[in-house]
Amino acid sequence: MDFSLSEEQQLLKDSLEKFVASEYSPTQREKLLHAPAAFSADHWQTFAELGWLSIPFSEEQGGIGGGIVESAIVMEAFGRGLVLEPFVDTVLLCGQVLARSGNASMAEQYLEPLIAGELQGALAWQERQSRSSLEHCETEAKRQDGGWLLNGEKVLVSNAAANLLIVSAKQGDQVGLFAVPADNPGVTLQTLKLMDGRDAMNVTLTDCQLTAEHCLQEAGLQLLQQVVDEATVALCAEAVGAMDYLYQATVEYSKTRKQFGQPIGKFQALQHRMVDMFMLTEQCRSLLVCALCSVSDNSETVTEDISALKAMVGRYGRQVAEEAVQLHGGMGVTHEMNIGHYLKRLMMIDVTFGDADFHRRRYCNARYAA
Amino acid sequence: MDFSLSEEQQLLKDSLEKFVASEYSPTQREKLLHAPAAFSADHWQTFAELGWLSIPFSEEQGGIGGGIVESAIVMEAFGRGLVLEPFVDTVLLCGQVLARSGNASMAEQYLEPLIAGELQGALAWQERQSRSSLEHCETEAKRQDGGWLLNGEKVLVSNAAANLLIVSAKQGDQVGLFAVPADNPGVTLQTLKLMDGRDAMNVTLTDCQLTAEHCLQEAGLQLLQQVVDEATVALCAEAVGAMDYLYQATVEYSKTRKQFGQPIGKFQALQHRMVDMFMLTEQCRSLLVCALCSVSDNSETVTEDISALKAMVGRYGRQVAEEAVQLHGGMGVTHEMNIGHYLKRLMMIDVTFGDADFHRRRYCNARYAA
């Protein structure tokens, strides 16, 4: 058992924190919100140059062979600064499905530009009726003329800048995974603005024709679940970074804000609540460590460990952010102060890939089923 | 709408509070715990003389025609003093099944001595496999020779002093209710000591022969549920009385106990927790008022209202008691101080007739079923 970072991991962490400190002040971030697709194309190029986009890919595929720990290091640093660039969507979701699908032709075609920062990706899985269920898929894929024809609708697809969509679609009894270029004539995109500043989209597939090789896996549910699970861990790392920022910012604020003749941080009732914010953050970080080990070790309890993490992060992430707002008083409810933006991001993380209740039930099913 | 007490109700309340204040100091109560059946036969005679045992019976049956409000007044006062006498078991459970069953012969035979304080009663419903379900009954009643033969086992029957048991037993598809004298040769009793100081018993029925008239109702589930529901409200009133005592005792203790050079009641974090104890008590009292009105008005939502009350009292009753123990520090965990005894009683109330989760689910089933 060893929870410490290797020298390379520590260096990665340092360089990420340096980037966030210099490029992601609230003012700098506010500007990016108004950029096309609500993030910085320049930053993305920087990520590519620094090699960050290649992290989780094997050396044969042009990556540096990093694992879940490296992804978590990236996302925790991004969480502290509310970084907007779509690392999870492009690298961890789209990229990992491509890399692990066993479809060499698609991997060859798309991974190089992705790692070079020239291609944005997205995972289109959610449908109006599915809520958080990956398998409840009504988009249909039919074989036609040696290729495929896709019809259906996907909603709330994260990363509106995506050039390549990974689409899940029912074919017979199975859920297949398909690589669908966003400029395919059968694809209609509608951009949505989200409360955390990001751009998502609804995707309509109308007789969307694909060649045979664009089918990544005909029975892809297991791969889809695995990639989503690992991305979920990375999202939770982002949440832990955000929670860490929030409790610290609240403690600092409480040392300067005066009421009734003293800094509010001197009031015992508020002190105890800030201790609880700190404790909840450390609890989430502990389950993050557990899930990271579990994925790295390919543990038998990986499903339980990931769902426990997501459930706790969903609940306590919002709780810590709500407390931060409350203890900032009037300032906490203004758009101007960044506390509210952290709350919004933590709320969105809670509802991405299933909320706290969904994951608690998944944990129960994995652990207590007869 | 009117939540105030009538003049008679106020007089009843005053006389009960006077009794508790003069007869139920911790020292007086401690002595009663060692009496036969763990309560005072003298007190019971006093109750009879004061007319308290006749409260919920109609005038034709020798009572004074009181309703659920009068029962709640009695039990709230009893809750404040942790009164041990089995008012709920004898008067509200056994007595009310007799009074409402429509079996005039049994009512005539047993109600007069009950009201006179000469007969103790109990309701034997729970079985090893039933947990909190009234209808899941495996004790069997068979017709024989124009009468009935009962076989089965009832557990944790409250009031070990009972001369008369009301027993639920399956007959065909229905749950019948039977009046079973405790000295029937087919009845074996085993006394159990409970943590709240009371005596309960396990009841084994082995070819227990009864005459036809001892069957109170052949299809008695609805009556059983109604009587148990109203007794549940009375138990919740008892809990509210106990919670009221606990938050006040804790506030008083915090004014005298000094730590770090001042009374602990001056520490803001503890103040806020005592405010929460007070608030939780008032919330339970509010749902008690709701349930009392609902029963009195025969409202359509009576099941939901009673289950909401029991669920909240179960959860918050224990929470208030746990906080009282915590804020009393070391003193709170001693047998000598009465705080722990209130905790034990509130824990027992929670698990009587279904705990907080059971009643939340019953509320959901009543309210959200398609």
Add this chain to the structure above:
Amino acid sequence: MHAKFTPEERVFQQEVREFMTNEFTDELAARIRHPDSFREAMIEWQKKLDAKGWAANGWPVEHGGCGWSATKRSIYSNEMALAGAPDVVPMGIKMVGPVLYSFGNEEQKARFLPATKASDIWWCQGYSEPGAGSDLAALQTRAVRDGDDYIINGTKIWTTYAQYADWMFCLVRTNTEGKPQAGISFLLIDMTSPGITVSPIISIDDEHHLNEVSFSDVRVPVANRIGEENEGWTYAKALLTYERTALSGVGYCKRTLQRIRDYAANERQGGGRLIDDPDFQARLADVEMEVTSLEYLELRVLNAVDKGGAPGMESSLLKLKGSDCQQAVQTLYWNLAAAYGGVLPGDDHQNVSGHAYGDQARREYMFGRATTIYGGSNEVQRNIIAKFGLGL
């Protein structure tokens, strides 16, 4: 003890229900929802209520109140909430009104009470300052006497709807010596007076409700002072009690829970309906029980007032528990909307998200964050209850 209505109360309930159905039209509701028409539409609605005699129902009868019993008040606000109709903007009728009829002189009453009742004056509240939030008595806005005027300098913050207001009722410092509570006066300020600047504050729901209001040598006639100089704290404290009673929001909670139940019956999750999911049911039930307990807590307070008891510490309890309940309901609403709640409205919002209520769920959750902060934060309410309720 009973919660039944008398025949007369039933007739009243029917009357309120019909009034709401007929007068609170969809068209009016739509205009109230839109920021551009909000002010005008709210005044129109309040004038309808006033024409019916209900706008200032809680005032003494001699000033146009209704003299309703607790039951009737509860029927009224229940029916209003179930119809989805908003109550009057509180600053005028619920906040400054009681101060005016309790502490104002005859001239002030004549000048302001009828106009307030008729919604001819839109009021805002000038209490909080950048350095004085929950610690209200620390306020620094100065009023210096100059002949028949005060000259006001300073800044008020978190002023709801100041952008719409004709008048502000305002606490100012007229004396800097002694305890901070002494030396405060209660002024009525014409918002068109020269020297007043209103600057918007955008909230985390991306809406403009709040403002900063700054005063630079603003002249206010001494005649616009309520009661005695330096005694304003007394009047404000009385008002705070009224404000807190107005803040339990039980009607809002019940209406929103009704919506949540309806939406959850139509929301699909995997194969089934969300309302049948045991986890969702448990969460919903927890909140519903809390709200019912709040409802009966409020009814108990109103009942006690009917019998001659004054709302004291119970009003803090209602504010505390009411704001908790509102946030619990909003959180549940957000849980229901899930990811759809995160979509900001576009030109074609309903089609886009497929969930018309997602936008509403998010807004209400966000707006609701302030519920535990304004009107005396919940921390301050706990302090008040500890001191005055528990004697600590």
Add this chain to the structure above:
Amino acid sequence: MHAKFTPEERVFQQEVREFMTNEFTDELAARIRHPDSFREAMIEWQKKLDAKGWAANGWPVEHGGCGWSATKRSIYSNEMALAGAPDVVPMGIKMVGPVLYSFGNEEQKARFLPATKASDIWWCQGYSEPGAGSDLAALQTRAVRDGDDYIINGTKIWTTYAQYADWMFCLVRTNTEGKPQAGISFLLIDMTSPGITVSPIISIDDEHHLNEVSFSDVRVPVANRIGEENEGWTYAKALLTYERTALSGVGYCKRTLQRIRDYAANERQGGGRLIDDPDFQARLADVEMEVTSLEYLELRVLNAVDKGGAPGMESSLLKLKGSDCQQAVQTLYWNLAAAYGGVLPGDDHQNVSGHAYGDQARREYMFGRATTIYGGSNEVQRNIIAKFGLGL
């Protein structure tokens, strides 16, 4: 970052598991459960551990410790908990031991360390007093110098297992001037000394764990003082840190959760199994997640210690969260036992209730109420974290 075991660690795990299976017999367990045989049986068990070299595993190697890594310590306590075997009584090996080897003189070390390790001395802790609970520094027990002795007068309270103890480590006041923390000395007191009276305190679990210990002109040689006069607070503070690390109870939580899962699989509710009830599952899952997070919090601390970090504020966090988790587990156990938990043991308890675990569930719940009170109440832990962790 990984949680896997090396081959060597796996061998160690197997060794511990076998030891527990072979040495912690049912017969021994039964004697430990019974108050009459508890002391003798615990000493027997601790001597077995000592014979294996594991009793004082956390001590420095030169004093008989094992020098285990965080992983090995975690394997050891996990296996011990899963076998249902109790850890050593903490007062000797976990509390006074570290003070002795850190601050004791050579003579004291030679006299007490081996005997403590071998369980030849049963220690109790003399800290709390009737007027000094969480505010430990307010203690009043006086030690007045008289030649080569101190003469002790005063009263200690909540003294666990004082009825079994040979020696007490004790804080006494040797100086009444200056700050309360100054003027405290750390003494070792022979419990057979004339003038000591031990009076039982019955707890709400109806058991006798706690005592009041009073001193009337008790003579203690100055040679039994640890370190300098008036410097006892420093040594006690160091000890408190060790105590808190020892208090997370994660092993206990995991073992009890295992029991709860097993019992719930056999408990019938209406027709089905309790373990299949979604409400029970949700409640169980909530607690299990908290305990897993506690387990990894502890492992993170141990890992940091391995890398040279000292346990500071994290030990308060472990005490705080650990005691919360223990109580959450106990509450769940009580929920499972339901009404059967209320039955006090009779002559034939198992038959009577039909639920052997009801009695255990109640006792553990009741005993556990003290977990958030002793060793520095959770309120005090929050104060400590606020001050030293958050700089407030």
